[in-house]
Amino acid sequence: MATMNPFEQQQAIPGVKRIIAVSSGKGGVGKSTVAVNLAAALAKRGLKVGLLDADIYGPSLPRMSGTLHQKVEIGADKKLIPLERFKVKLMSIGYLIDEDLAVVWRGPMLFKAMDQFLRDVAWGELDVLLVDLPPGTGDIQLSLAQKVPLSGAIAVSTPQDVALMDVKKAIDMWARVQVPLLGVVENMSWFVPPGQTERVQLFPKGAMDSWLRERGIAKIGEVPFHPGVGIGAEAGIPVVEGDPTSDEAKAFSEIAARLI
Ligand SMILES: Nc1ncnc2c1ncn2[C@@H]1O[C@H](COP(=O)(O)OP(=O)(O)OP(=O)(O)O)[C@@H](O)[C@H]1O
Numbered sequence: 001m002a003t004m005n006p007f008e009q010q011q012a013i014p015g016v017k018r019i020i021a022v023s024s025g026k027g028g029v030g031k032s033t034v035a036v037n038l039a040a041a042l043a044k045r046g047l048k049v050g051l052l053d054a055d056i057y058g059p060s061l062p063r064m065s066g067t068l069h070q071k072v073e074i075g076a077d078k079k080l081i082p083l084e085r086f087k088v089k090l091m092s093i094g095y096l097i098d099e100d101l102a103v104v105w106r107g108p109m110l111f112k113a114m115d116q117f118l119r120d121v122a123w124g125e126l127d128v129l130l131v132d133l134p135p136g137t138g139d140i141q142l143s144l145a146q147k148v149p150l151s152g153a154i155a156v157s158t159p160q161d162v163a164l165m166d167v168k169k170a171i172d173m174w175a176r177v178q179v180p181l182l183g184v185v186e187n188m189s190w191f192v193p194p195g196q197t198e199r200v201q202l203f204p205k206g207a208m209d210s211w212l213r214e215r216g217i218a219k220i221g222e223v224p225f226h227p228g229v230g231i232g233a234e235a236g237i238p239v240v241e242g243d244p245t246s247d248e249a250k251a252f253s254e255i256a257a258r259l260i
């Protein structure tokens with residue numbers, strides 16, 4: 001019997017030049033925050049940007065982009081019309097299903113949903129489609145890598161060694177599916193308490209930098225912890241839009257510049 005190549009169903013999305021995944025092995029490190037701010041920062045630099053929330057079980061994009069309770073419409077070509085904010089085209093399961101309802105699906109349904117998000121959305125012409133992934137190295141990550149050729153992946157982490165463990169897993173996963181790792185974004189790198197100027201380390205700085213250096217993996221950004229980032233996420237206005245001159249907005253903007 002011929003062995004099946006799991007990547008043979010890979011198909012580019014017409015009009016979409018690059019697809020980049022935002023990932024991490026660990027939950028809650030700021031993937032969605034990085035994805036939304038990076039998308040807005042890339043759009044500010046003139047790129048045509050799409051952002052797909054691939055966190056089917058826990059979509060964050062509707063809240064973080066101020067599109068909560070909005071629903072998408074279907075165009076004449078039977079494709080879903082993405083929403084648009086901050087000049088970024090947005091798609092999330094939250095625009096199809098009531099936000100408060102739990103999605104209780106097994107693998108095959110997930111694969112199908114991913115297929116629809118990639119093929120049945122009128123993405124149009126895009127320089128880059130960012131995909132915000134759920135934490136871990138499971139069905140959704142694999143499904144994405146199988147369905148479309150990814151230009152690369154970004155791994156998001158926090159500085160401490162318990163997070164490094166999960167970065168290693170994410171890096172290993174992308175290597176196995178032959179997706180180039182564009183680099184690591186370190187989030188919540190430092191904090192400047194109100195009224196002070198000295199940086200405080202929120203998490204103990206671990207062996208991440210030396211580990212990455214030894215393997216020739218780039219650190220493409222360090223984002224400070226700032227309450228404004230979280231407030232922006234809750235209010236649906238990413239900090240690069242709401243407070244563009246802040247250090248945290250600049251950090252996202254620099255990552256965008258590096259990616260370009
Ligand atoms: N740099 C930051 N400064 C302050 N708060 C932050 C920062 N980055 C993320 N947060 C907050 O931390 C929480 C987790 O962030 P986020 O949802 O982006 O993480 P995630 O990795 O996408 O989580 P999940 O694994 O659940 O998808 C959010 O409340 C967010 O507002």
Ligand SMILES: [Mg+2]
Nearest residue numbers: 031032055060
């Ligand atoms: Mg998330």
